[in-house]
Amino acid sequence: MSAHLQGSLFDQTDRPLLGRLTGLRRTVLGDGAWVDLLPGWLSGGDALFTALAADVPWRAERRRMYDRTVDVPRLLAFYGAADPLPDPVLDEARTALSAHYAEELGESFTTAGLCYYRDGRDSVAWHGDTHGRSSYEDTMVAILSLGAPRDLLLRPVGGGGTVRRPLGHGDLIVMGGSCQRTWQHAVPKTAHAQGPRISVQYRPRGVR
Numbered sequence: 001m002s003a004h005l006q007g008s009l010f011d012q013t014d015r016p017l018l019g020r021l022t023g024l025r026r027t028v029l030g031d032g033a034w035v036d037l038l039p040g041w042l043s044g045g046d047a048l049f050t051a052l053a054a055d056v057p058w059r060a061e062r063r064r065m066y067d068r069t070v071d072v073p074r075l076l077a078f079y080g081a082a083d084p085l086p087d088p089v090l091d092e093a094r095t096a097l098s099a100h101y102a103e104e105l106g107e108s109f110t111t112a113g114l115c116y117y118r119d120g121r122d123s124v125a126w127h128g129d130t131h132g133r134s135s136y137e138d139t140m141v142a143i144l145s146l147g148a149p150r151d152l153l154l155r156p157v158g159g160g161g162t163v164r165r166p167l168g169h170g171d172l173i174v175m176g177g178s179c180q181r182t183w184q185h186a187v188p189k190t191a192h193a194q195g196p197r198i199s200v201q202y203r204p205r206g207v208r
């Protein structure tokens, strides 16, 4: 798969480098949910993006909706706790996140889910990551966003205003507390032309 990056949108070096996590800023959402944000956590990610786009064994998924089967509008790859990740910097990111949140999370991030949004028409609908322990326990889902900028939207399950977090190349967002069961999130389609984006989601064991 080829990815056409608009070079001017991205930084010039192509060696991926993770910054410090001390710059993370927390927003309390309510109902026990919060998000931490760190813009530009990873720099020099252009070659990483191109390599992931080309080399990850992306799968198209189909899902039953009522009486028909539809394509899920994005490509996916899942790495279990024991699977080698497709680039060492993704291991480094997981290790750094596990260390930073060790006390608050009480366990490590183990799995990595990767999503490929080919253009602005790819998206993910409103949902919580509620397969597994996240349906009844507080947990964290950490997302490293690469490539074209897209908005991550969050809204309370019980109804209320939508919170928008634009995610750019190298940005980190961590959803925590009760966020997966008391809030929903989505990456909506965009009407204007949009380049490809890769999202890397780190989760603890037993959370999907």
Ligand SMILES: O=C(O)CCC(=O)C(=O)O
Pocket: 113, 115, 124, 129, 143, 145, 152, 185, 187, 199, 201
């Ligand atoms: O693309 C993203 O950053 C969000 C992906 C997501 O919510 C999911 O795969 O569960």
Ligand SMILES: [Fe+2]
Pocket: 127, 128, 129, 185
């Ligand atoms: Fe999700």
